[in-house]
Amino acid sequence: MKLYYLALVLSSLFTETFADVNIIDTVDPGSVSCDDAYLNDANSLGADRWTAAGAEIAFKLATANWALDEASDNPSRLSFSEYIANLYNARDLMVCENMGDGPCQTTMLCSDTSQPAGYLILNSFVAIHVLQxxxxxxxxxxxxxxxxxxxxxxxxxxxxxxxxxxxxxxxxxxxxxxxxxxxxxxxxxxxxxxxxxxxxxxxxxxxxxxxxxxxxxxxxxxxxxxxxxxxxxxxxxxxxxxxxxxxxxxxxxxxxxxxxxxxxxxxxxxxxxxxxxxxxxxxxxxxxxxxxxxxxxxxxxxxxLAWDQSTVEIHDIPSDKMYPMILMVPDDCVTSGDNLNWVVDADKSDQMSVCYGGHTFFVGFPTFTGLSSDDNPERLRLWALPGGENDELNGSNWGGLTLEDIVISAFEGYKLNGYKNGYTATSYDGTADQASLMMEDGVRTPGFVSMPICTEGRVYTEATTYFLSKLADDISIGEDDTVYTYPCGDGGLTSDEMASFGF
Structure with a gap:
C-alpha cells in the first residue's frame, strides 16, 4: 500500500509539473523565506500562504520520502507525523496519531522549522489533531x-x-x-x-x-x-x-x-x-x-424506540401498546380550532403539531375501541406521545432536539421514497454524492429519524385491516404485531390525496 501511494504521488507530480505547471507555480519550498509575503501573516488566507510556501509540492515530496523509507530494508523507527516533523527539523515527539499527544496540540513558529512549508504543514497537523x-x-x-x-x-x-x-x-x-x-x-x-x-x-x-x-x-x-x-x-x-x-x-x-x-x-x-x-x-x-x-x-x-415500548391509559381506553406515527394533513398550519383534523386530540393538538412545507403534521399515537357494524374504526383518535410535545422537545432539553427535527427528517425521507414509508438513512454506506455534503443536515437528514407517516384515510384503512386480522387470528390487540402494518402501512397516497397536498 505504501508503494501504491508512492506511485500516486509520483504520478501526480509528473502530471502537475508537465501538464499544468501553474498548479504548483514552480515555487521551490527550499528557496522560500519566513519573511516572504503571506507566510508569517496569520490574517492571510490559508490558500495564499500555502501557495507562497510551495507547501503542496513540499507535502507530496515529504510523503513520497516517507513511502520510500517505509519500503526500504531499514525503515525509520519514527511514526508518520514524527517523520514529517523530523524532515523539517521541527520539535521531537509529534505523535499526532495519539489523542493525548501534547506536542501535536501546540502550534509552532515559522522559525521552528527549516522551511516555511514545513511550518504550515505541521501546523495543519496540529489544527486537525486539535479538532479531533x-x-x-x-x-x-x-x-x-x-x-x-x-x-x-x-x-x-x-x-x-x-x-x-x-x-x-x-x-x-x-x-x-x-x-x-x-x-x-x-x-x-x-x-x-x-x-x-x-x-x-x-x-x-x-x-x-x-x-x-x-x-x-x-x-x-x-x-x-x-x-x-x-x-x-x-x-x-x-x-x-x-x-x-x-x-x-x-x-x-x-x-x-x-x-x-x-x-x-x-x-x-x-x-x-x-x-x-x-x-x-x-x-x-x-x-x-x-x-x-x-x-x-x-x-x-x-x-x-422508547415510544414503541410504552403503554399508557387514555381516558377510558385500556392500557395498550403504542404505535407512534406522524399524521399528515394538507392544511397549512391548522393546529387547533374548528378546522382541526377530527382525528387529533383537541386538548393537545398545539403541542403535537409541526407546520412544515405548507402542511400540518401531528406526532402521536392512534387508538380505537373496535369496529362499527359497517367495519369502520370506532372512536379513532390520535393522542400526544409521552414527552412528545413541543413544550418538552423545545430545543433546550435533550440535546436541543425538537418535534420539528423529527418531522422534517421523517417527512423528507418519506418524500425521497416517492411519498411512501420505508426510506432510511441507515442504508448509507459511506460513499458521497459530491453534490451535497454527507449528513449535512444532521438530525434533519432525510430518513435519519424513522417514523411512519400517513393521512387520516390511511390510518382508518389500516385500523380496520388490523382489527379484522386480529379477530381472524384470535390474537389480542397489542400482541405479536410483527406481521401487521398498522398504523400507516406504506403510507402511500391516493390520487385525490396527492392532489390535495399538491404533490
Whole structure:
C-alpha cells in the first residue's frame, strides 16, 4: 500500500509539473523565506500562504520520502507525523496519531522549522489533531450527561404498565450501528459549517469534496467499532455508556488511521490540508456544542424506540401498546380550532403539531375501541406521545432536539421514497454524492429519524385491516404485531390525496 501511494504521488507530480505547471507555480519550498509575503501573516488566507510556501509540492515530496523509507530494508523507527516533523527539523515527539499527544496540540513558529512549508504543514497537523481532540472531549461530556439523564428519559418518554420491560434495549444495537458510524463522520459537518471559507461560493465545492473524504473515512472506521447485541443486554444507563464508549473508541481509531502513514490515511490527510484548508477550516471552530449535537443524534434515534415500548391509559381506553406515527394533513398550519383534523386530540393538538412545507403534521399515537357494524374504526383518535410535545422537545432539553427535527427528517425521507414509508438513512454506506455534503443536515437528514407517516384515510384503512386480522387470528390487540402494518402501512397516497397536498 505504501508503494501504491508512492506511485500516486509520483504520478501526480509528473502530471502537475508537465501538464499544468501553474498548479504548483514552480515555487521551490527550499528557496522560500519566513519573511516572504503571506507566510508569517496569520490574517492571510490559508490558500495564499500555502501557495507562497510551495507547501503542496513540499507535502507530496515529504510523503513520497516517507513511502520510500517505509519500503526500504531499514525503515525509520519514527511514526508518520514524527517523520514529517523530523524532515523539517521541527520539535521531537509529534505523535499526532495519539489523542493525548501534547506536542501535536501546540502550534509552532515559522522559525521552528527549516522551511516555511514545513511550518504550515505541521501546523495543519496540529489544527486537525486539535479538532479531533475537541470532538473526543465533547463525546465524553455527552456520555456523562446522557447517562445521568437515563432514568428521567425513561420516566418521561417510555412509561409502561407494570412490570416494566427493558426488552427494547436490544433495539439499541441498530441505534449504535447507525450513530457510531454516521456520528463519527458528522463532526466534520460542524467543522465545515463553522469555517468562514464555507460561505465563499468559490471555495465551497473544493471544501465540500475535501471534507467528504474525512467523513467517508470516519464512517468506515466508526462502523468497525459498534458494540454487539450481547454488550447491550443490561440497563439503559449501562447500554448508553457502551454506545458512547464505542463512539469514542472510533475517534481514537480515526485519528490513528489519519496519521498512520497508510495510503488511505495520507490521501485523506492530504485532502484536508490542500490549499491550506486545515489552517482556515479550524480557525473559526466553535465545538462547544459538540456535546449537544452528539446527544441530539442519539436521542433522535432512541425516542421512536422508547415510544414503541410504552403503554399508557387514555381516558377510558385500556392500557395498550403504542404505535407512534406522524399524521399528515394538507392544511397549512391548522393546529387547533374548528378546522382541526377530527382525528387529533383537541386538548393537545398545539403541542403535537409541526407546520412544515405548507402542511400540518401531528406526532402521536392512534387508538380505537373496535369496529362499527359497517367495519369502520370506532372512536379513532390520535393522542400526544409521552414527552412528545413541543413544550418538552423545545430545543433546550435533550440535546436541543425538537418535534420539528423529527418531522422534517421523517417527512423528507418519506418524500425521497416517492411519498411512501420505508426510506432510511441507515442504508448509507459511506460513499458521497459530491453534490451535497454527507449528513449535512444532521438530525434533519432525510430518513435519519424513522417514523411512519400517513393521512387520516390511511390510518382508518389500516385500523380496520388490523382489527379484522386480529379477530381472524384470535390474537389480542397489542400482541405479536410483527406481521401487521398498522398504523400507516406504506403510507402511500391516493390520487385525490396527492392532489390535495399538491404533490
Amino acid at each position: 481532540n475537541n470532538i473526543y472531549s465533547g463525546l465524553q461530556d455527552a456520555m456523562n450527561e446522557m447517562q445521568n439523564k437515563m432514568t428521567t428519559f425513561q420516566d418521561i418518554f417510555s412509561p409502561a404498565a407494570e412490570p416494566k420491560s427493558n426488552g427494547w434495549l436490544t433495539d439499541l444495537l441498530s441505534v449504535a450501528q447507525f450513530v457510531v458510524g454516521l456520528g463519527s463522520a458528522f463532526a466534520w459537518n460542524i467543522a465545515f459549517k463553522s469555517a468562514s471559507i464555507a460561505a465563499n461560493p468559490n471555495t465551497y465545492g473544493f471544501l465540500q469534496e475535501s471534507v467528504n473524504g474525512a467523513i467517508s473515512l470516519g464512517f468506515t472506521v466508526g462502523k468497525s467499532h459498534i458494540p454487539t447485541a450481547s454488550d447491550l443486554q443490561n440497563d439503559l444507563t449501562t447500554a448508553m455508556g457502551l454506545i458512547f464508549e464505542s463512539w469514542i473508541d472510533s475517534q481514537f481509531a480515526f485519528l490513528h488511521e489519519l496519521f498512520s502513514g497508510s495510503s488511505d490515511g495520507m490521501l485523506t490527510l492530504e485532502s484536508l490540508m490542500q490549499d491550506g484548508l486545515a489552517l482556515d477550516m479550524t480557525r473559526d471552530l466553535d465545538l462547544q456544542d459538540m456535546s449537544n449535537q452528539a446527544q441530539k443524534l442519539i436521542f433522535s434515534q432512541m425516542l421512536p
